[in-house]
Amino acid sequence: MNHTQRPRLTSTLAVFVVAGAASVLMSACAPLLIGGAAVSGALMYSDRRTSGAQLEDQSIELKAGPRLKEALGDRAHLNVTSYNRLVLITGEVGTDADREAAEKAIAAIDNVRSVVNEAAVTMLTSLSTRSNDALLTTKVKAAFIDDGYIQANAVKVTTERGIVYLMGRVTEKEAAKATEVARGVGGVQKVVRVFEIISDAELKAIEAK
Numbered sequence: 001m002n003h004t005q006r007p008r009l010t011s012t013l014a015v016f017v018v019a020g021a022a023s024v025l026m027s028a029c030a031p032l033l034i035g036g037a038a039v040s041g042a043l044m045y046s047d048r049r050t051s052g053a054q055l056e057d058q059s060i061e062l063k064a065g066p067r068l069k070e071a072l073g074d075r076a077h078l079n080v081t082s083y084n085r086l087v088l089i090t091g092e093v094g095t096d097a098d099r100e101a102a103e104k105a106i107a108a109i110d111n112v113r114s115v116v117n118e119a120a121v122t123m124l125t126s127l128s129t130r131s132n133d134a135l136l137t138t139k140v141k142a143a144f145i146d147d148g149y150i151q152a153n154a155v156k157v158t159t160e161r162g163i164v165y166l167m168g169r170v171t172e173k174e175a176a177k178a179t180e181v182a183r184g185v186g187g188v189q190k191v192v193r194v195f196e197i198i199s200d201a202e203l204k205a206i207e208a209k
Contacts, residue, residue: 048154048169048206049084056111057082063109071105072098077124080106081158083167085113088194090160092124116194118165125161132187133159139185140164147181150174157182162189169196171203 047054064080064087072078076098078091087106093099103117125133137159144152155178156167164182166175175195182191198206 046151046153048203053084056085060085060087060109060112064106067105067109068102071101076102076119077130078102078119079158079160081156081165081167082112083156083194084169084196085111086167086194086196087112087115088158088165088167089115089117089119090158090163090165091119092122092160093119094121094124096121118160118192120161129161133161136162136164136185136187140182140188143181143185144178147177149177149181162187163192164188164190165192165194167194169198169206171198171200 049057060082061080064082068076068078068080072093076091076093078089078093081088081090087109089102089106093102099117099119099121102119103115106112107115137157140157140159141152144150144155150170154168154170154174158165158167164185166178166182168178170178175193175197179191179193182188
């Protein structure tokens, strides 16, 4: 499968998964990697997930590494990002069978409610490509802060091969704005939205807490 193929959901969930247009250059080499950030202090308090969901997301990401290592060894470069127990798989695998094995391994982790499998069947990326992806993630996050329309920690950003993936619990307007801002960052090849859309009333209730 190439990176423009639509991802599959392992369970039903009201989630936006919208891919933009553009081409991506791919290069070679490297092992399995797992992504995820620690949650603490003020960020945990202001997060739109419950504290329990944040801890479950951390646990899912920590468990993902050993599960993928067991299933695939060093044949893949994959990142796993969990938000509100919706899990995004990104990166590269060598075969369709490995892609399916990765999804199966992640879906079996406790508390995972749905999986979006965006792993591409292609050559593994180089270290320079991954460094550029990390820089793009930083630039997109900074662009959200500069824009000021949406809380920076309301959207989780992951980048693979110049493709920016956006996750979070956001309203329709916030989703559109976040996509617009991310697309405006230099070097971004495409934006994929993996949002859980909430209503304005739900957002007000979250902010009231």
